[in-house]
Amino acid sequence: xxxxxxxxxxxxxxxxxxxxxxxxxxxxxxxxxxxxxxxxxxxxxxxxxxxxxxxxxxxxxxxxxxxxxxxxxxxxxxxxxxxxxxxxxxxxxxxxxxxxxxxxxxxxxxxxxxxxxxxxxxxxxxxxxxxxxxxxxxxxxxxxxxxxxxxxxxxxxxxxxxxxxxxxxxxxxxxxxxxxxxxxxxxxxxxxxxxxxxxxxxxxxxxxxxxxxxxxxxxxxxxxxxxxxxxxxxxxxxxxxxxxxxxxxxxxxxxxxxxxxxxxxxxxxxxxxxxxxxxxxxxxxxxxxxxxxxxxxxxxxxxxxxxxxxxxxxxxxxxxxxxxxxxxxxxxxxxxxxxxxxxxxxxxxxxxxxxxxxxxxxxxxxxxxxxxxxxxxxxxxxxxxxxxxxxxxxxxxxxxxxxxxxxxxxxxxxxxxxxx
Numbered sequence: 001x002x003x004x005x006x007x008x009x010x011x012x013x014x015x016x017x018x019x020x021x022x023x024x025x026x027x028x029x030x031x032x033x034x035x036x037x038x039x040x041x042x043x044x045x046x047x048x049x050x051x052x053x054x055x056x057x058x059x060x061x062x063x064x065x066x067x068x069x070x071x072x073x074x075x076x077x078x079x080x081x082x083x084x085x086x087x088x089x090x091x092x093x094x095x096x097x098x099x100x101x102x103x104x105x106x107x108x109x110x111x112x113x114x115x116x117x118x119x120x121x122x123x124x125x126x127x128x129x130x131x132x133x134x135x136x137x138x139x140x141x142x143x144x145x146x147x148x149x150x151x152x153x154x155x156x157x158x159x160x161x162x163x164x165x166x167x168x169x170x171x172x173x174x175x176x177x178x179x180x181x182x183x184x185x186x187x188x189x190x191x192x193x194x195x196x197x198x199x200x201x202x203x204x205x206x207x208x209x210x211x212x213x214x215x216x217x218x219x220x221x222x223x224x225x226x227x228x229x230x231x232x233x234x235x236x237x238x239x240x241x242x243x244x245x246x247x248x249x250x251x252x253x254x255x256x257x258x259x260x261x262x263x264x265x266x267x268x269x270x271x272x273x274x275x276x277x278x279x280x281x282x283x284x285x286x287x288x289x290x291x292x293x294x295x296x297x298x299x300x301x302x303x304x305x306x307x308x309x310x311x312x313x314x315x316x317x318x319x320x321x322x323x324x325x326x327x328x329x330x331x332x333x334x335x336x337x338x339x340x341x342x343x344x345x346x347x348x349x350x351x352x353x354x355x356x357x358x359x360x361x362x363x364x365x366x367x368x369x370x371x372x373x374x375x376x377x378x379x380x381x382x383x384x385x386x387x388x389x390x391x392x393x394x395x396x397x398x399x400x401x402x403x404x405x406x407x408x409x410x411x412x413x414x415x416x417x418x419x420x
């Protein structure tokens with residue numbers, strides 16, 4: 001079986017837009033050859049040659065804060081977050097396909113609404129049973145039981161207090177097949193005023209989670225708004241920290257000291273979506289809007305400082321809520337440019353090259369480079385000048401994952417002809 005050659009393409013390689021037009025050859029599931037400066041790749045017998053017509057070939061996008069089981073998507077509005085089990089399973093599978101439809105060939109889960117739905121889904125995706133991105137699967141997000149009230153034995157086992165209960169939770173998630181386990185180390189002001197400054201765990205519990213994660217071979221992620229939550233996660237060895245909104249100077253210094261080990265996703269998408277929701281879809285968002293305005297102001301100062309200190313900051317905006325549906329994920333890149341001072345190319349690099357590192361595959365994912373996995377997008381336009389073109393799925397002329405087309409450019413051209 002021959003390879004696939006993209007000729008006459010502009011190449012964004014994950015770090016920069018190469019000069020002139022070039023070509024890329026894919027053999028199997030890997031990139032075999034990359035040429036630029038106007039040099040075409042000579043086809044071999046059996047090769048398929050695609051004329052890119054000067055469009056942009058780039059790595060597939062990585063969603064750093066995926067919630068595939070969060071119900072709402074650009075294809076289906078769900079007014080709440082609870083679904084019957086069968087609906088949840090099918091919705092999660094649908095959202096996986098939707099992310100791939102929109103150019104996200106990889107996703108790092110930030111928690112699910114079911115213990116094992118993402119693990120099972122990932123098995124189907126990797127076996128070719130259904131479409132979806134490469135997935136670092138997670139289990140349910142863990143928060144401790146609230147004080148007061150009686151818990152049944154199952155709830156105690158899942159969300160009990162103390163180091164032993166935390167270890168048991170991490171161990172169980174690993175046994176189920178989750179690769180990342182997420183903890184809510186702090187609360188969230190958008191849900192309850194003042195909650196962002198409330199710690200949900202002790203340092204001893206967080207340390208126990210870190211110890212068990214290392215023993216079980218899984219990664220830890222955390223929702224950490226409060227500065228003390230950020231510090232707690234860093235001390236315990238958490239790998240991915242979401243939000244970090246209220247990080248003080250000590251927390252920033254601790255982050256900088258671990259800049260080669262940790263990843264941060266501020267989740268700007270949900271903040272902007274909250275501010276834009278008018279009228280709210282199904283409930284009063286007055287308090288949420290007030291909180292979002294405060295968070296946005298703080299993040300506009302935080303993220304440039306994180307970048308100045310050399311931290312790895314990635315797009316990923318908490319998509320899946322009714323007012324922030326799955327499928328709108330590429331908007332995060334625009335918001336990085338709009339609010340955080342990124343150039344379009346820098347935002348692209350955060351979502352591709354850094355995304356490959358986040359997935360634990362930095363040596364083979366997220367770049368257009370010989371030997372790397374062939375997760376590629378052919379884009380009608382130049383996203384290094386206008387990153388918003390990635391929000392229009394019709395301008396994704398080809399979507400390739402693991403050397404196979406999820407969206408074939410020939411079929412895309414036929415669809416375009418029919419629309420014309």
